[in-house]
Amino acid sequence: MANTTSAKKATRKIAARTEVNKSRRSRVRGFIRKVEEAIASGDQALAQAALKAAQPELMRAATKGVLHANTASRKVSRLASRVKALSA
DSSP, X not given: OOOSHHHHHHHHHHHHHHHHHHHHHHHHHHXXXXXXXXXXXXXXXXXXHHHHHHHHHHHHHHHTTSSOHHHHHHHHHHHHHXXXXXXX
């Protein structure tokens, strides 16, 4: 248990940041899920639109520190290649 005033404040700040980060992570997962579902349905136009919406969300999560920049880039790259493969 935190004893000092500053430690108590730090605990409150951490709890608040955790809530924000959980919300952002959940939002990103939702966007990724939409792309996955569009890929599974085989509709390239829908998948392309979902990817276009998901990409800035992933990059925003990276800039906010929710995801590592390389992780976000990797996810975008892999989703993009799977969407592109639908046309073949």
